[in-house]
Amino acid sequence: MVEELASFPWLQELHNCQLCEWRCxxxxxxxEVGACRIGLPQIASRSLHPSPPQSYTIFLAGCNLRCLFCQNWDIAHFPDSGGQVDGWYDPAQLAHEAVQALQSPAGQLMGADRLFFSGGSPTCSLPYVERVVYEARQINPDTKVNYDTNGFMTPASLQRVLEFTTSITFDIRAVDEQVQRALSGAPSSPVLRNAEIVAQHPDKLWEFRVLVIPGINEEQIEPICQFIADLDPSLPVCFLAFRPNFVLEQHPGASLDLMHRAVSIACDCGLRKVHWAGHPDLPGTSVQGDCPAYSVAGAQLAGTYAQAAGCVNHPRDCANCPQRHNCPVKSYQPSRRT
Ligand code: SF4
Ligand code: SF4
Structure with missing residues (x-):
């Protein structure tokens, strides 16, 4: 099976994977596996999805980041998580299923009008995503596509994404390098560089998404807003209320007051299309942040949570860490899920 799949011309670049900024x-x-620890692309799950933009959403297993707050940790960290995935799916068959679902009464009633690739990170499966889109447009040339990204990809990969997407949902967690590293295990500069590139295609941007985590990236709200406003104050931004998850399973959720404050800060920075979403005020207990590898308070706190989960390499740099293939964060099992 693997030998047969490996002969597909459109998968050949996986012989030397350079899809994301780790360039393994x-x-x-x-x-062989790189930082994402994924070999062949695999579908985690797929279904019609009511969240805007309403879609037929395809979740791909594997992620190039190791974010402490991950909501989809079981598929993002497959196979280390022990999670279940649907596995390899023929792209033509998946495209057929997706187009049918969009055209079905349930899809029409929901207002689902596009394929939505998420994960994990779809960038680890980019050639597969392109193939599914190609097959879907063989059936319906007008098939719309959303690409949901953590932004951590090469400029070449981003260029490919811009060529086939109708819309992009793009996560920004921090401007500060330390906060981004402590939270996700990777640098912030490639994400910001790619956000700048996407901003040059405003018709493609559904919205920048900013997860608001109290005490961790709370102080990043203003720099993020200023960064986006400097690109173009008319770019859409959605703040998402953090809810306790994964390594941050005991951390308090974002309060309603904090979400209102985020919107107010964005407006003060000049941003004109701002809203927030999610379920605020979920309870939790914050710990004292004292990880000495970081000098910024939010990074110290995130680093402290990472240490408690077993991460020993700070500042976090997951692709270059001696523990990258035996990572306690990648195999972390939370005791609760919100
Ligand atoms: S982490 Fe990125 S570059 Fe490395 S193998 Fe995965 S997708 Fe390829
Ligand atoms: S142990 Fe290494 S690979 Fe695992 S989260 Fe920490 S820095 Fe990243």
Whole structure:
């Protein structure tokens, strides 16, 4: 099976994977794995989805980041998480199923009008995503596509994404390097560089999404808003209320007051299309942040949570960490899920 799939021309770049900014250069078709620890692309799940933009959403297993707050940790960290995934799916068959679902009465009633690729990170499966889109447009040339991204990809990959997408939902968690590293295990600069590129295609941007985590990236709200406003104050921004999850399972959720404050800060920065979403005020208990590898308070707190989960390498730098293939965060099992 693997030998047969590995012969597909459109998968050949996985012999030397350079899809995301880690540029691991591993041969994923020969069993090697990089920071995402994914070999062949695999579907985690797929279904019609009512959240805007309403869609047929395809969740891909694997992620190139190791974010402490991950809501989809079981698929993002597959196979280390022990999570269940649907597995390899023929792109033509998936495209057929997706187009049918969009055209079905349930899809029409929901207002679902596009494929939505999420994860995990779809960037780890970019050639597969492109193939599904190609097949879907063989059936319906007008098929719309949303690409949901953490922004951590090469400019070449982003260029490919811009070529086939109708819309992009783009996460920004921090401007500060330390906060981004402590939270996600990766640098912020590639994400910000890519946000700048996407901002040059405002017709493609559904919205920038900013997860608001009290005490961790709370102080990042203003720099993020200023960064976006400097690109173009008319770009849409959605603040998402953090809810306790994964390594941050005991951390308090974002309060309603904090979400209102985020919108107010954005308006003060000049942003004109701002809203917030999510379920605020979920209870939790914050710990004292004292991880000495960071000097910024939010990063110290995130680093402290990462340490408690077993991460020993700070500042976090997951692709270059000696523990990258035996990572306690990647296999962390939360005791609750919100
Ligand atoms: S982490 Fe990125 S570059 Fe490395 S193998 Fe995965 S997708 Fe490829
Ligand atoms: S142990 Fe290493 S690979 Fe795992 S989260 Fe920490 S820095 Fe990243």
């Amino acid at each position: 250069g591993v041969d994923r078709l020969a069993g």
